[in-house]
Amino acid sequence: MERLASAETLPPSDTGRSIPRVLSIAGTDPSGGAGIQADLKSIAATGGYGMAAVTALVAQNTHGVRSVHTPPADFLLQQLEAVSDDVVIDAVKIGMLGTAELTQTVGRWLAEVRPPVVVLDPVMVATSGDRLLSTGAEKALRDLLHRVDLVTPNLPELAVLLQEEPAATWDQALDQGRRLAGTYSTAVLVKGGHLAGETAPDALVVPDGGGGFAVTEVSSARVATKNTHGTGCSLSAAMATLFVRTGNWVRTLTAAKAWLQEALETADRLDVGTGHGPVNHFQGVWERGLDPLPPDTSRTPDAGPVSAAASAAPAPAGVRTAALWEATAGLRARIAELDFIRGLGDGSLDHGAFGFYLTQDAIYLRGYARAMARASELAPRLQEQIFWAAGARNALEAELDLHRNWLGTAGGTGVEQVLAAPAGTDPSGPATRGYLEHLLGRDRSVEEHIQYARLVGAVLPCFWVYAEVGARLQRLNHTAHPYREWLDTYADPGFAAATEQAIGILETVLARNASERQAAQEAFTGSVQWEHDFFAAGTLP
Numbered sequence: 001m002e003r004l005a006s007a008e009t010l011p012p013s014d015t016g017r018s019i020p021r022v023l024s025i026a027g028t029d030p031s032g033g034a035g036i037q038a039d040l041k042s043i044a045a046t047g048g049y050g051m052a053a054v055t056a057l058v059a060q061n062t063h064g065v066r067s068v069h070t071p072p073a074d075f076l077l078q079q080l081e082a083v084s085d086d087v088v089i090d091a092v093k094i095g096m097l098g099t100a101e102l103t104q105t106v107g108r109w110l111a112e113v114r115p116p117v118v119v120l121d122p123v124m125v126a127t128s129g130d131r132l133l134s135t136g137a138e139k140a141l142r143d144l145l146h147r148v149d150l151v152t153p154n155l156p157e158l159a160v161l162l163q164e165e166p167a168a169t170w171d172q173a174l175d176q177g178r179r180l181a182g183t184y185s186t187a188v189l190v191k192g193g194h195l196a197g198e199t200a201p202d203a204l205v206v207p208d209g210g211g212g213f214a215v216t217e218v219s220s221a222r223v224a225t226k227n228t229h230g231t232g233c234s235l236s237a238a239m240a241t242l243f244v245r246t247g248n249w250v251r252t253l254t255a256a257k258a259w260l261q262e263a264l265e266t267a268d269r270l271d272v273g274t275g276h277g278p279v280n281h282f283q284g285v286w287e288r289g290l291d292p293l294p295p296d297t298s299r300t301p302d303a304g305p306v307s308a309a310a311s312a313a314p315a316p317a318g319v320r321t322a323a324l325w326e327a328t329a330g331l332r333a334r335i336a337e338l339d340f341i342r343g344l345g346d347g348s349l350d351h352g353a354f355g356f357y358l359t360q361d362a363i364y365l366r367g368y369a370r371a372m373a374r375a376s377e378l379a380p381r382l383q384e385q386i387f388w389a390a391g392a393r394n395a396l397e398a399e400l401d402l403h404r405n406w407l408g409t410a411g412g413t414g415v416e417q418v419l420a421a422p423a424g425t426d427p428s429g430p431a432t433r434g435y436l437e438h439l440l441g442r443d444r445s446v447e448e449h450i451q452y453a454r455l456v457g458a459v460l461p462c463f464w465v466y467a468e469v470g471a472r473l474q475r476l477n478h479t480a481h482p483y484r485e486w487l488d489t490y491a492d493p494g495f496a497a498a499t500e501q502a503i504g505i506l507e508t509v510l511a512r513n514a515s516e517r518q519a520a521q522e523a524f525t526g527s528v529q530w531e532h533d534f535f536a537a538g539t540l541p
């Protein structure tokens with residue numbers, strides 16, 4: 001179902017949902033080439049809003065590390081909580097962790113907050129040879145691998161994580177990458193920067209869930225420069241940011257490598273320091289205002305088939321919503337094939353059938369607004385509370401206008417009359433009643449955070465499926481189209497922005513714990529089925 005939440009009704013900080021909020025957890029580099037300073041530049045250059053929690057103050061420059069000062073673990077936790085208590089985090093990039101205690105602190109915080117995307121650059125030794133991770137912390141770092149979506153080791157780091165000798169060839173490196181990915185069920189970016197040769201090969205190794213791996217190699221020409229300080233930090237921060245924008249690791253790596261290549265090719269222009277200087281993070285932005293991500297409509301997740309419908313829909317917010325969206329691809333394909341949807345698109349839908357649908361939809365919207373008001377009541381964060389409250393208001397005001405206009409002029413029963421009917425006497429059909437029971441049915445025996453997860457999963461398809469249908473059918477729209485107003489409504493950019501925001505909330509909910517995840521997934525799939533049944537009812541005899 002629809003659900004026009006115009007951009008104006010959203011809090012100003014949320015209207016640009018497409019700007020990923022990325023938290024770097026890393027050490028500092030006062031000369032600006034590596035660590036947190038490099039991460040913040042990478043995040044900004046690849047289209048994100050960067051935040052940072054400091055794990056270590058490192059006195060270093062382009063020649064090497066002079067000393068390291070680590071904060072008490074409790075202070076690191078306070079920094080992390082100060083961010084997560086206030087800001088919705090779309091992705092985390094982890095760099096230097098220094099000690100076992102700090103590593104474990106980050107692990108506990110991740111378990112609590114469950115950010116949707118976590119990229120770990122397992123920093124151990126700087127190019128200068130200085131250690132940035134105590135040897136006693138290596139086990140803690142391995143334990144952290146269970147909590148990350150992507151790990152980006154260079155060859156010596158890959159070997160330490162596996163407790164083996166470093167790979168001497170690219171094939172050996174890929175083999176180690178597969179074993180690391182298999183052991184920890186995480187995607188691995190194997191980096192070949194430390195190998196000699198004319199190319200700098202990288203490869204994504206992603207477990208396919210069936211014991212195999214998808215391996216995708218993305219190589220670039222090796223740049224002849226000594227200014228490579230911070231390349232690993234910069235690449236991993238770019239990967240975290242771009243993945244939020246694409247939902248696809250291969251597209252992310254392709255864009256990140258192209259961006260890093262330009263930063264390396266123009267690194268010598270910066271003239272920073274006399275040792276190994278930094279890369280030029282902003283070359284593309286300064287020269288051409290360039291976004292490293294090429295325009296592309298196929299925002300497909302890595303796993304699963306590419307469905308025609310998915311290409312037009314708002315993007316998943318991370319791996320969890322990507323998987324859930326893909327799991328409903330079959331159902332959504334059936335929606336696209338319905339007579340009602342075909343007729344709506346080509347304008348052949350019978351006016352009476354459209355009037356029946358709108359009447360049912362008006363009844364639905366009244367209940368849908370109640371579901372969003374309930375989500376607002378249960379939301380754990382202020383931003384989510386505001387979002388759902390705005391959505392409820394919008395369903396009752398802006399969205400119903402479409403129904404008022406059409407039903408008022410089509411000679412059918414007016415919206416107000418339909419909605420004024422006493423409870424139990426409104427002309428709701430079985431699909432409308434069933435869908436509303438699914439949305440509003442409450443199991444008071446489960447805890448409120450699980451009720452909230454269920455509601456978020458249940459209300460999202462009404463945004464996402466409509467945004468998908470609207471974007472696809474808009475291609476058939478024209479000035480004389482009988483259902484032009486409907487098509488415009490669901491292809492509206494404000495609606496797409498609100499949909500992406502709702503997807504972001506679901507991504508966060510799915511990352512919390514198994515009970516919340518299961519409640520949200522089941523409710524989501526159930527609502528996609530009801531979307532199908534509701535549309536199908538529009539053309540039933």
Ligand SMILES: Nc1ncnc2c1ncn2[C@@H]1O[C@H](COP(=O)(O)OP(=O)(O)O)[C@@H](O)[C@H]1O
Pocket residue numbers: 153154155191192193194200201202220221222223224225228230231232233235257260261264
């Ligand atoms: N001289 C170079 N030319 C092109 N790409 C490079 C060069 N050196 C490193 N890279 C790339 O920079 C990234 C970081 O690589 P690497 O040096 O292996 O890791 P780290 O910086 O963590 O030690 C990789 O994508 C690698 O391919």
Ligand SMILES: Cc1ncc(COP(=O)(O)OP(=O)(O)O)c(N)n1
Pocket residue numbers: 026027028029034035036058060095096123125126127128132228229230231232233234
């Ligand atoms: C604070 C801090 N973190 C990480 C590094 C190492 O950076 P990396 O990206 O691996 O780059 P190199 O300089 O080792 O190529 C660092 N130096 N400082």
